[in-house]
Structure formats: structure tokens, C-alpha cells
Amino acid sequence: VAAARQARAVSARAVTARAAGPAWHRVKKTLRPGMTGADVKKVQQRLRTLKYYPGSVDGQFGADTVEAVWAFKEVQGLRTRKNPDDIGAAMERRLANPRAPRPVSVHHQNNRIDVSLRHEYLVLYRHGKVKLISHVSTGGGYLYPCPGGGGGTCGPAITPTGNFSTLSFLPGWVQVPLGEMFNPVFFIGTAYAIHGDTDVPRQPASHGCVRIPMDIAGFFHELVTIPGTPVYIRHR
Numbered sequence: 001v002a003a004a005r006q007a008r009a010v011s012a013r014a015v016t017a018r019a020a021g022p023a024w025h026r027v028k029k030t031l032r033p034g035m036t037g038a039d040v041k042k043v044q045q046r047l048r049t050l051k052y053y054p055g056s057v058d059g060q061f062g063a064d065t066v067e068a069v070w071a072f073k074e075v076q077g078l079r080t081r082k083n084p085d086d087i088g089a090a091m092e093r094r095l096a097n098p099r100a101p102r103p104v105s106v107h108h109q110n111n112r113i114d115v116s117l118r119h120e121y122l123v124l125y126r127h128g129k130v131k132l133i134s135h136v137s138t139g140g141g142y143l144y145p146c147p148g149g150g151g152g153t154c155g156p157a158i159t160p161t162g163n164f165s166t167l168s169f170l171p172g173w174v175q176v177p178l179g180e181m182f183n184p185v186f187f188i189g190t191a192y193a194i195h196g197d198t199d200v201p202r203q204p205a206s207h208g209c210v211r212i213p214m215d216i217a218g219f220f221h222e223l224v225t226i227p228g229t230p231v232y233i234r235h236r
Helices: 002-019 038-049 063-076 089-096
Strands: 112-116 121-126 129-135 162-165 173-176 179-188 192-197 210-213 230-234
Touching (some): 063 089
Antiparallel strands (some): 121 129, 162 230, 173 179
């Protein structure tokens, strides 16, 4: 029995290794935004293989790659308070042996969107496999001016937890009472959406929606069924 269990464990690790692509060979130096070259391109390719989105695999450490680095660190449980944008030894170790994102719900569908409010990332699954992992910024918990300009404050700005599903999609910039959304995929009425924004900081900052980077918002709606893809949001 013990031998059979060990064989299954070895087999599982082999499957994970194949899914993660070729073995990772360390860059052996810290990479920072603004840097260029083959080492940056190598990391971009690795992140893309692992289903993060660093933008073009062009060796340019720009904003898209920074956001992919944030998402990777969030999923891997790496600290982001100090030098959050850098790719150092700790991240290199995880690039070699990456941790798969943990489902936010025990009972879930093979085609779904998971949103972790605790770690600020989103995972899109297709046929039970990870299709895309993105950094997000969710409800910031603050009070905000009530829509309509009548004075007073509304809120707090909280992203609701629960089981939802995609309902509708509107292309381009959409004006809503609390501002603008880019390419929103709504999951509660026409109030809460997964949408692009020019400001997607590491910390929760939205009025309650799930903000995703603009580059990802450009194609996110093409990867999901609208309406119908389950959306699971949890404090996990």
C-alpha cells in the first residue's frame, strides 16, 4: 500500500512538472522594472507558461510584467511589502517549483472564475485547468460619496462574497454612477463587474468591483461564457 501511494505521488509530481513546462534554470540576479534583455524574456516566458500574463514576451520589464509578478507572488504566498516588483531569489525558487492556486470553494465547476479577496488574485479555469491568473484590486472598505452629487457618503466599498455567474458584457469604457469601467463583465446586475481599470494597485481599492489590468481586460471577456460562467468570490 505504501509503495502504491509513493508511486502515485511520484506520478502526480511528474504531471505537475510537465504542466509547468521545461525545468527552470535560475537567472542568478535580481531583476527590476525597467530592465531589458534575455533574462527578463526568460522570466516572461516562464510566467506565461504558468498561465500568468506578462504582456509580450519581449525582454522588456514593463507594467504588464510587473502585474504578472504581483499575481505570481500573491498565489505563491510571497511577501510583497518590500520590493514587490522585483524578481529575486525567493521568487526564483517558486518559479522552479510553483504552487498551483488553491480553489476558493470546495464545491465548484470545471469552468469558472475564482476570486481570492485575501490574496487579491483571480483564476480562470477552463475544463478544470488553469487558463489565466491575474492580479486584481477589490473593494477597499472605505466610504465614498453617494452617486448623484447630493452629498453624504455611501459604502463601505466591499466586494460581496458568494457564488455568482457572469451575466452580461459591455465593450469599451462604460459610464456608471461611481465612475467608469473598461470592458465590464457583470456578475451582479449592472452594478458589480470584473472590469479593466487604469489603476489596479496591489491593495484593495475599488468601490466593490473586481478590477483587472487593462491589458487583460482587453481579452478577458473572450475567455468566458456570457452569460453563465460561475464566479466564486471568497476571503481565501
